[in-house]
Amino acid sequence: MARIVIDMDNVMADLTAHYVNSYEASHGIKLDLQALHGVPEGEVLPEGLVHKLLRSAGFFRTAPVIPGSQEVIKALMEKYEVFIVSAAMEFPLSLKEKLEWLNEHFPFISWHNIVFCGSKTIVEADIMIDDYDKNLRHFKGRQLLFTAPHNVHLADYERVNNWEDVAAALGVEVPAARV
């Protein structure tokens, strides 16, 4: 059974929307998502606010789920060995919050199949789904770049724009109503 490793941030959890919503809530200013295309993730908000949010209690715990991720991951698990691999070690607060978030939104994923790491170079798998060039670049298997505003200009990868694309790329069927 082929093994897929799936990233959390910006693949399962919509951190971009979460940044923008948090900024609107605190500053009353609604940012235009289109204007974030090609902007490095840390610069999505002014004054280093992204880095502050990433270190704020509750930020990861309350991130919205990217539509389709629950249904497609459930379908992938019937055909593949699925591991969730998140580079969580940089943000110690995130460890507990990410685990709780997964248990709430993806209760069908066992703790056996969750990995929190620093560098993803240690992971052995056949397929990787990630929004970051730095994670995909060193991976020996099939690389799927999940579209996020910061990576829209990257052309070197097989790109998936959403979870319907993932289902199509990996040959699983999900009833349209469920995605």
Next chain:
Amino acid sequence: MARIVIDMDNVMADLTAHYVNSYEASHGIKLDLQALHGVPEGEVLPEGLVHKLLRSAGFFRTAPVIPGSQEVIKALMEKYEVFIVSAAMEFPLSLKEKLEWLNEHFPFISWHNIVFCGSKTIVEADIMIDDYDKNLRHFKGRQLLFTAPHNVHLADYERVNNWEDVAAALGVEVPAARV
């Protein structure tokens, strides 16, 4: 540079001593370490107390460091790529505590090189040091079984009884005074 993955519990952190000390503190009874030879880890203490301790706040945070581990790991890092890989996902409280414990006792290990997982089958490396048959069994590289009371009867592995043995097996020199 060859990559080593090193387990935490019973390899870097002396959980057996920590169980026995905790039991003595709470029950006033000092268990004989020799009597624990060949006893499964969960049965080291009566009445499922090991499982309770593993889920107690502060237990992992206060575990004693196994002598020599700091000095030998520091020496290994000059010759190998070292990753600490702990099956921490079963005990959610342990995530933060294990990271804090590593930062306190092994401040020279970067967060880039720390992995908390459920199953260790996802890890790609050349050498694994672990006290558990279940982790070593599926590992394709060189397997070093670190002696713990529960594994003394296993004969299928290259065995290391302590960190001096690890240094010798992996060809690093540590001044005797430091181990």
